[in-house]
Amino acid sequence: MLDATDKAARPAHGPSDHPAISATKVGVLLANLGTPDHYSYWPMRRYLNEFLSDTRVIDYPKWKWQPLLQGIILTKRPFSSGANYKSIWNEELNESPLMTITKQQTAAIAAKMQARYGDQVMVDFCMRYGNPSTKSKVEAMVKAGCRKILFFPLYPHYAGATSATANDQFFRALMDEAWQPTARVVDPYFEQPSYIEALAQSVERGYAALAEKPDILVVSYHGMPKRYLMQGDPYHCQCQKTTRLLRERLGWGEDRITTTFQSVFGPEEWLKPYTVEHVAELAKQGKKKIAVIAPAFSADCIETLEEINEEIRESFEHAGGEQFTYIPCLNDDPAHIDALSEVIGQNLAGWVS
Template sequence: MTQPASDATCPAHAPKNHPAIPREKIGVLLANLGTPDATDYWSMRRYLNEFLSDRRVIDYAPWKWQLLLQLIILTKRPFTSGKAYKSIWNEELDESPLMTITRDQTGALRTALTAEYGDDIMVDFCMRYGNPSTKSKVREMTEAGCTRILFFPLYPQYAGATSGTANDQFFRALMDETRQPAARTVQPYFDHPEYIDALARSIETAYAGDINPEILIVSYHGMPKRYLMQGDPYHCQCQKTTRLLKERLGWTDTQITTTFQSVFGPEEWLQPYTVKEVARLAKEDGKRRIAVVAPAFSADCIETLEEINEEIRESFEHAGGEEFTYIPCLNDSPAHIEALAHVIRENLQGWASRS
């Protein structure tokens, strides 16, 4: 039997056997992609199975895709993915960097929002795949007395395979609640001034150090080009983020370019591909010094720490490049936390008043 929240009380005129009701609160639930629980074969297989079985991620006919996934892909890929995760694993906490950073972001936002709104706000995080699950965190919030939940997918640019599937899972979790809370989802914040400024400041800080890149590669996670043609706004939002970033930095087109990484499967994806473009810049354009930043990721993860900082770096250096600088994600930097808090404040209007 579920234990009542510590501040739960019975209504004044309720009968003696009426269940205690917790004080009403507003929940702010952050959501990120997810992470395996460990790097061993079975942990990786469970995680990859959940991820790659999502029809928002892979939309091939299930009868065809599941046969390929279960019999071929999931017999081999857990080994290679596990090896990649091991290379970046937070050994001290025995978890992935994405888990560590998302928890730190949540803690910083909890502190900031509690200072503004008081104890009537509850801030937590969930993962679309793996743990902590969206369903478990929605349940915790409703049991704690959250009658309103603001759901915040931590993806600046909207894509069906990221923000869309995170929202789907949130709505599915609400279906299991006896008393459904009122719900809001945060719109993509790819052009929010606070976000653009935080990005620009992170780049300015990196460039103020002992580096002198000839061009900045703004690398976004890729998706099949077919999704763009079907109406997904991700590509356009990525391009606008780069344009606004360029304008904020006061740069020219020759100083910055947009690319896409993480290609999977045989069909054409959004181009240019980061791994090929960095090699082309070195071979054809003679670039010897580049920097790479990944604005689509709110926290460093396997795609940035392993793919960019290892695979893409190797592609550039193998083609003749000499200096490769990876500029970390915004993570839990003060400027990023303030930008996220600003977005949350805007979305809480009409629900909560700052103290």
């Protein structure tokens, strides 16, 4: 986590009134999607307003979208979304699972960086929507002496509505800095061998724990409007490649694994097949035992813990499915932390020794 305890000092050859300057460090700023501060109405409304007002997420013209959002959606949706969050909320820490897991990931990666680089590198996290904000963490890192910042969106695959909007917010934060740090942004890591290995190990562990092995593994990715693909977004292709690399690492035939997309929103066509419909079709085809994994998420969240493990499970079982197994996200699994740390190390090349 961010360590801003380093004491700033006046430069040795500076005049007596020269402002104190912190010792130079390199910051690694992890970024995830975000989370409401609570599942009650107003925190949910603030969070949804920020999220659904992002033109990277909903790219309809503001004159058309905002009246609908402010007048109808934000009046009703905080109640339903709040109920979904309440069903998975970490009541002990009073935070969402995404927040809990991101903190765990950050602490584990910080320990890795400390062991490798000592005090040269500090690690912290921010959220694109909600708290802690990207701006607040950039400000804190600069104040603590980070003259270089590596920004790492925790999305294996690139998408305009995930990686790009996180980067946008990071660059906006830099615009407000009088003395901007040098910045780098981590590329998508969907084909990083250590990431594929971590995914494969999680599948192998999940299958080993079952008395009866699934008929098929459903690899469910967060969806997006098909129009985005046609406009040049590479997300769909990167997801398909992840499934292929995972299948090859597991040594499976194509009949044992399938790619789907979840979280459809609005009236237009999204990437297909839709997970919630496809699992029901699998059950009707006689595949009564399935496992589901969600490689597009670096941490379990509302889309996995509630949507997959409740809504999608229900769709499968209602259609006659008998055994539904959700394989958790990689979260703070040691193999995942090693993979993320490897990616960070590659991107810090030339900055630290």
